[in-house]
Amino acid sequence: MKKLTAVCASALLLLSLNVFADPHLDQAIEHATAAVEHGKAGHASVLVQHARPALEHAMAASVTAKGLSRTKVEAAMADLEEAIKHGKLDHADVATTYVEAALEDLQAANKK
Numbered sequence: 001m002k003k004l005t006a007v008c009a010s011a012l013l014l015l016s017l018n019v020f021a022d023p024h025l026d027q028a029i030e031h032a033t034a035a036v037e038h039g040k041a042g043h044a045s046v047l048v049q050h051a052r053p054a055l056e057h058a059m060a061a062s063v064t065a066k067g068l069s070r071t072k073v074e075a076a077m078a079d080l081e082e083a084i085k086h087g088k089l090d091h092a093d094v095a096t097t098y099v100e101a102a103l104e105d106l107q108a109a110n111k112k
Helices: 002-017 023-040 044-064 067-088 092-110
Strands: none
Touching: 002 023, 023 044, 023 067, 023 092, 044 092, 067 092
């Protein structure tokens, strides 16, 4: 009986750890959203200013993410890197496309 109780308590603890939202994901989403807004306005340099912290927060979130969430965060990181690269080249339209893809992945990772 004690063994069953210990197993159940451990399972509940592990499940409860996934319930709490990652604040880094929230920050990454916030910055990615701002990057999309500026990218649509044609402001490539400002897009980069928001894509960088979005990437940093996504990197921090990837440390604790697991399973599908981790896969989505890693995909978002790759898209954010591309967005930064194109934003530096003043390709606001291409950079915006990458940030939009990253934002979708970050939102999917944040849904649990």
